[in-house]
Amino acid sequence: MAKRSPNTKSAAVRSRGVTMNDVANYAGVSRTTVSFVLSNRATANISDETRARIFEAVQVLGYRPNAGARALASQRSDWYGLVTEIVTAPFAVNIIKGAQDEAWRDRRFLLIASTEQGAGTPGPAGQGSKGMEDAAIEKLLEQRVEGLLYAATWHRGIDIPDIAREVPTVLINCFDSKGELPSIVPDERAGGRRATERLLAAGHTRIGIINLDPDIPAAVGRLEGCREALAEAGLELDPGLVVSGHATADGGYAAASTILDRAGWGKRSVGGSKGRPTALFCLNDRMAMGAYDAIKERGLTIPGDIAVIGFDNQELIAAYLRPKLTTVALPFEQMGALGVRTLAALTAGQPIAADQQLVDCPLLERSSV
Amino acid sequence: MAKRSPNTKSAAVRSRGVTMNDVANYAGVSRTTVSFVLSNRATANISDETRARIFEAVQVLGYRPNAGARALASQRSDWYGLVTEIVTAPFAVNIIKGAQDEAWRDRRFLLIASTEQGAGTPGPAGQGSKGMEDAAIEKLLEQRVEGLLYAATWHRGIDIPDIAREVPTVLINCFDSKGELPSIVPDERAGGRRATERLLAAGHTRIGIINLDPDIPAAVGRLEGCREALAEAGLELDPGLVVSGHATADGGYAAASTILDRAGWGKRSVGGSKGRPTALFCLNDRMAMGAYDAIKERGLTIPGDIAVIGFDNQELIAAYLRPKLTTVALPFEQMGALGVRTLAALTAGQPIAADQQLVDCPLLERSSV
DNA sequence: ACGCATTAGTAACGCGCGTAACCTAACTCA
């Protein structure tokens, strides 16, 4: 690469590295004037003619501002950092999309760093993957991001490294175990209620539930919502119809089999108060995938004999199952966007709506109910 | 926010914004010395004692280098830009992971920008999504990235915007329609061959093929590889066993149904030279998902009656189908890593291996063959 | 004719850092 001679006055088109000075020379004004024009400064009196000359120079020379220099001089960066484990678990990747779009709209830029352990450098003291996370955040802070977004793949409590607290931070799809940082999470309860209401509206009164690990926030919330909806319809959750399983297709298959094979149910019984359930609420789509197999194997049809409703809207599954799965969507994109808005408020010193903001989970009607 | 008074000599711990100068003052040396020590400059003679004092100051004050200032002064940035549409299509997201890890190992940082159109700003002239892509690249160049990676969700030819050519650029999972830029793509042909060889090794000689849109590079390559493998076994591709379909589960279901219901095949016929195929090579996993349904509906078992092999290794599908799907994996992570290595060579002015580098697609044995 | 505002700019400084050039005291060695 040719070494650039400093102090070169020739305003020639040095295709790489056109600076504001070059623009100023070309337009025959001072660099200050260029700066004023380009940053659209209202209080500076610059004639329209000069302004036009400058824009032309920018165009001709192909000037592109240097973001780093700008940040250095202005002490502001217009960048947010997004740190996440999502990259390995693509399923929540829409958080990134939502955040990017929202940031973009605000003329800001998102620096993304992933926290998972590759075979990367072990770091100065050979730390584990926790050290990797710290390192990622450190890198982001070195870029002088104005705030941090922390996104998780699944809704849970998180221990945020202390360095993240040096700068405004918002958690997305997770919450601070210490309860100090603002967070954005899905409204699991409302989602569970919505799914149940949908089944009730279709006339189902005996609803089997394929539950997740009962301890995680998603399970707690969704089940709670389900119970509420049933209660409003004057029904109660029959514990015999709730089966917990591994959060996989196999787990769903096993759980659905258990429910369907429960003794004492006639093959074609319609949901009386004691019959076989006529609908299955699977607390995630993967388990619904397994449940489909269990149902089909028994010669039953969906939704004719048994309606199925899922949760998560894992597109790759829900939209491709046959019949397509009706499910409640996790609002990843909205959470990402809200995260950015919240962060923007925070960095601007404005108050935020609440410490924990819930985002609605919409129902996606497809063909399984 | 309190305005920082300039020229403050007090080396007090201003928790935010500790500079190299503060470190120098605390350690009682000049800033230059600090710089030399921190950048590990070999030619500078600094005593171990001074060195230790400086490290201690760094520790105590919590100094964190300012990446922007560093880039400004050194005229190098250690950042690569990754522009991609992947964010909406999570399925290829491992490209990002592979690239991040590799960059990290090289002590470099990846700035990621997505090109897809959100409801974001329409831009100065209200362009479409092509303008959005340009804008993303522009943003990256403003950060003075040293090189650009361009990643696609599916293997195809791409028209790269001209601004991307201002800086070394490598394409991942796609190639330059104009044939000018280096690219990294999966070796579809070898993958197709490998899948076919696996089926042949299991004794299958009549193999049904569920094809993609026959024009895309993936279909062309995979089919070519299949043909090669058959030829080596002294077999020929029976055109009657190849059905193209929509690249969805429904498409796979329809195509598989067509093949299985072809007249003249006994229900249990084993693969003679004219019998029903005993194996199905689905050119992607989504179609395999549909094929499963078609097979099961006909009372046939997998892999007992019909073996199925897929392509893509779309985890969410392949690992959760029942039985789990044996498939050929697209080497996203490796492509990402190789992309970074190639870019590193390019920016260092070193020659690169080839204009188009093929990455092997490994076979993942699960339970469907 | 003079003071005063307004218009249209410019000079100069500093952001945090890398780096070439320079400096000084102590140590060698003929």
Next chain:
DNA sequence: TGAGTTAGGTTACGCGCGTTACTAATGCGT
């Protein structure tokens, strides 16, 4: 003894830009 070398630093400059002073020319009311 004095010239050269080395160890251990420091001074000074500039990267590209935002921003605060300042200036110089013009218009305008009295």
